[in-house]
Amino acid sequence: MIELKKVIAVLVENKPGVLARVSSLFRRRGFNIDSLAVGTTDREDVSRMTIVVRGDEKTVEQVIKQLNKLIEVIKVSDLSENSVSRILALIKVSATTENRGEIIEIANIFRARIVDVARDSLIIEITGDEEKINAFTNLMRQYGIKEFVRTGIISMARGSKVVEVR
Amino acid sequence: MRAADAIVKALEYEGVEHIFGIPGGAIIEVYDALYDSNIEHILTRHEQAAVHAADGYARATGKTGVAFATSGPGATNTVTGIATAYMDSSPLVVMTGQVPRSMIGNDAFQEADTTGITMPITKHNYLVTDEKELLKTVREAFHIASTGRPGPVLIDLPKDVTVADVEFNYPVEIELPGYKPKLKGHPKQIRKAAELIVKSERPIILAGGGVILSNACEELRKLAEAIPAFVVTTLMGKGSIPETHPLSLGFIGMHGSKYANYAVMDSDLIIAVGCRFSDRTTGKVSEFAPEAKIIHIDVDPAEIGKNVRVDVPIVGDAKLVLSELVKYVKYKQRKEWEEKVNSWREKYPLKYKQEGDVIKPQYVIEKIYELKPDAIVATEVGQNQMWAAQFFKVERARQFISSGGLGTMGFGFPAAMGAQVAFPDKTVVDIAGDGSFMMNIQELATCVDYGIPVKVCILNNMFLGMVRQWQELFYDERYSETCLRCKEMSFERIAKGFGAVGMTVEKPSEVEDALKEAFEIDAPVVIDFRVERLENVYPMVPAGASLREIIDEEY
Numbered sequence: 001m002i003e004l005k006k007v008i009a010v011l012v013e014n015k016p017g018v019l020a021r022v023s024s025l026f027r028r029r030g031f032n033i034d035s036l037a038v039g040t041t042d043r044e045d046v047s048r049m050t051i052v053v054r055g056d057e058k059t060v061e062q063v064i065k066q067l068n069k070l071i072e073v074i075k076v077s078d079l080s081e082n083s084v085s086r087i088l089a090l091i092k093v094s095a096t097t098e099n100r101g102e103i104i105e106i107a108n109i110f111r112a113r114i115v116d117v118a119r120d121s122l123i124i125e126i127t128g129d130e131e132k133i134n135a136f137t138n139l140m141r142q143y144g145i146k147e148f149v150r151t152g153i154i155s156m157a158r159g160s161k162v163v164e165v166r
Numbered sequence: 167m168r169a170a171d172a173i174v175k176a177l178e179y180e181g182v183e184h185i186f187g188i189p190g191g192a193i194i195e196v197y198d199a200l201y202d203s204n205i206e207h208i209l210t211r212h213e214q215a216a217v218h219a220a221d222g223y224a225r226a227t228g229k230t231g232v233a234f235a236t237s238g239p240g241a242t243n244t245v246t247g248i249a250t251a252y253m254d255s256s257p258l259v260v261m262t263g264q265v266p267r268s269m270i271g272n273d274a275f276q277e278a279d280t281t282g283i284t285m286p287i288t289k290h291n292y293l294v295t296d297e298k299e300l301l302k303t304v305r306e307a308f309h310i311a312s313t314g315r316p317g318p319v320l321i322d323l324p325k326d327v328t329v330a331d332v333e334f335n336y337p338v339e340i341e342l343p344g345y346k347p348k349l350k351g352h353p354k355q356i357r358k359a360a361e362l363i364v365k366s367e368r369p370i371i372l373a374g375g376g377v378i379l380s381n382a383c384e385e386l387r388k389l390a391e392a393i394p395a396f397v398v399t400t401l402m403g404k405g406s407i408p409e410t411h412p413l414s415l416g417f418i419g420m421h422g423s424k425y426a427n428y429a430v431m432d433s434d435l436i437i438a439v440g441c442r443f444s445d446r447t448t449g450k451v452s453e454f455a456p457e458a459k460i461i462h463i464d465v466d467p468a469e470i471g472k473n474v475r476v477d478v479p480i481v482g483d484a485k486l487v488l489s490e491l492v493k494y495v496k497y498k499q500r501k502e503w504e505e506k507v508n509s510w511r512e513k514y515p516l517k518y519k520q521e522g523d524v525i526k527p528q529y530v531i532e533k534i535y536e537l538k539p540d541a542i543v544a545t546e547v548g549q550n551q552m553w554a555a556q557f558f559k560v561e562r563a564r565q566f567i568s569s570g571g572l573g574t575m576g577f578g579f580p581a582a583m584g585a586q587v588a589f590p591d592k593t594v595v596d597i598a599g600d601g602s603f604m605m606n607i608q609e610l611a612t613c614v615d616y617g618i619p620v621k622v623c624i625l626n627n628m629f630l631g632m633v634r635q636w637q638e639l640f641y642d643e644r645y646s647e648t649c650l651r652c653k654e655m656s657f658e659r660i661a662k663g664f665g666a667v668g669m670t671v672e673k674p675s676e677v678e679d680a681l682k683e684a685f686e687i688d689a690p691v692v693i694d695f696r697v698e699r700l701e702n703v704y705p706m707v708p709a710g711a712s713l714r715e716i717i718d719e720e721y
């Protein structure tokens with residue numbers, strides 16, 4: 001079976017317990033979540049989740065169908081193709097007077113920003129898709145990553161396609 | 167108005183006539199409000215039984231069943247009942263008390279995370295945190311429970327919410343942006359299905375519980391006659407077509423007849439309606455009906471393609487879809503296929519032998535059927551359930567009540583009680599096993615208390631019979647913890663102790679008279695039929711095997 005990685009946008013009613021319902025569903029049905037990001041939309045009563053799932057075609061189809069069955073789920077869209085995906089990561093890297101310039105140079109190439117400077121470390125903020133974040137993270141390893149945090153993926157379809165409440 | 171009073175009034179608006187439950191501190195306000203209502207409350211002796219009774223009531227009537235329980239242990243006791251209803255898509259509204267809002271999360275006395283616990287076994291559930299949402303919640307709960315694919319909905323009511331002051335304006339409008347069941351089948355898909363049907367040489371209809379839930383039995387029969395096609399059912403689909411109808415082959419699956427299973431396996435087209443292709447129905451799914459194309463009609467899109475590959479999916483309500491589909495079907499005689507199936511039917515009938523002076527369990531069921539073919543029959547779980555399914559020919563929808571999906575021992579008796587409350591003048595029989603009956607035996611008190619004249623027919627083999635059968639066939643007769651023999655115990659005396667009528671029947675010749683006598687009594691009766699202890703249910707498809715590998719006993 002071919003394993004797929006799908007990015008799914010889920011519009012839900014902004015009510016307590018919705019996240020628990022979604023995660024309970026994934027656990028119960030044995031679906032794997034790679035990444036999850038949640039936040040309200042421009043409408044206060046609607047939240048949007050971006051979920052990255054892994055599984056074969058049939059599993060992914062079930063994920064979408066089962067999500068649709070939840071009463072508080074308004075809309076489920078597959079954004080795996082032709083969409084913009086972003087992750088935000090904060091990386092605290094060891095830095096000495098000798099290599100600080102070098103690190104900043106690499107950060108600039110990646111259009112990352114230095115958001116904090118201390119005597120022996122830097123915090124770098126970077127946004128991008130998974131590949132870019134991974135590439136940058138790998139480059140930073142040589143200097144010593146002291147701390148790493150990233151958000152889940154958020155995604156939006158390119159062009160005129162819109163995920164909205166009808 | 168006090169919120170508790172508003173709740174009861176809302177239930178009256180919803181047409182609720184009966185509630186099953188047990189009160190407690192957290193839900194005492196609602197019970198106080200109930201005191202002045204015309205709704206009849208039946209005080210069961212266990213919350214699990216309250217939910218099963220509401221479920222039996224729902225299955226027998228088609229109405230939404232309602233159950234009440236208090237917080238903590240009351241709520242956790244409902245869990246098996248809710249899960250049972252969920253697996254069989256039975257419409258229920260369960261209301262549970264909860265500790266006051268300010269105490270939630272503090273591990274207060276009798277606090278349990280009821281909505282958390284029941285999340286995966288309800289169609290939806292609510293914790294009411296704002297009294298202004300209360301009536302809307304009740305309205306939504308009844309709507310969700312009974313529409314689309316039905317199921318249980320739970321409302322958790324913090325005690326302080328039930329004493330809050332609310333304005334009563336009901337019915338309230340429903341606003342559920344994420345809940346719009348699709349009922350009308352896609353016309354193009356329906357035409358595609360009709361094309362397959364017309365082309366098919368060996369068509370068969372597989373009817374599940376969804377046919378009964380959507381009241382589509384007449385449409386199903388018309389379609390079957392229009393094609394014409396034989397009809398097999400799942401266990402839950404029993405009653406979707408009269409089992410005396412010449413096109414009916416009864417149920418398929420693990421203990422279905424050989425001829426029904428063979429017919430499905432040999433078909434070239436399966437028209438599946440309102441069923442979910444469970445493993446007990448399909449056997450080894452990768453070898454299920456290898457030559458058949460499959461049309462799957464279901465109101466729940468997630469069921470389509472979940473377990474088997476489907477050629478023509480049709481999402482929609484069975485009644486609507488079938489009444490459309492029948493318009494495009496042309497009658498075509500399929501002589502060869504008909505003869506083939508009918509020859510199987512003759513060659514491999516369901517059978518047993520009543521000989522000697524020990525009662526065969528199947529014989530008891532045949533006698534019940536002979537005497538009361540119109541009875542509502544509930545079953546427990548195990549061999550008793552399978553024999554009931556095999557030997558009681560169900561004539562109409564909602565006549566056969568059984569826990570199919572969860573297989574809950576202890577379901578049958580309280581479910582029968584619920585059905586009897588809905589139909590006080592009908593004969594309601596619980597075909598029971600000695601093990602299962604013990605799991606909700608306390609409801610004899612409820613039956614006696616309210617004069618609910620359920621007839622419990624125990625096929626007493628003094629075994630957890632179905633498990634023993636597996637041990638005999640697949641575990642070298644190592645009967646590990648399945649013997650229930652207890653010399654001093656008598657169901658007759660237990661029944662009498664509760665104030666019900668009790669009988670013990672040991673001889674085949676006494677079976678008929680005992681049943682006749684019981685059916686004349688307008689009170690709960692327990693008959694302890696001492697049956698052949700080692701009788702097995704045949705035919706049988708071993709778990710995980712293909713339906714073709716069905717085994718039969720040699721006589």
Ligand SMILES: Cc1ncc(C[n+]2csc(CCOP(=O)(O)OP(=O)(O)O)c2C)c(N)n1
Binds near residue numbers: 546575600601602629
């Ligand atoms: C609550 C519950 N516990 C355990 C089981 C497993 N189980 C299935 S059938 C069965 C035996 C049932 O015994 P009995 O009610 O006497 O029926 P019989 O098979 O003997 O007719 C058991 C233990 C179950 N289905 N439900």
Ligand SMILES: [Mg+2]
Binds near residue numbers: 600
């Ligand atoms: Mg038994």
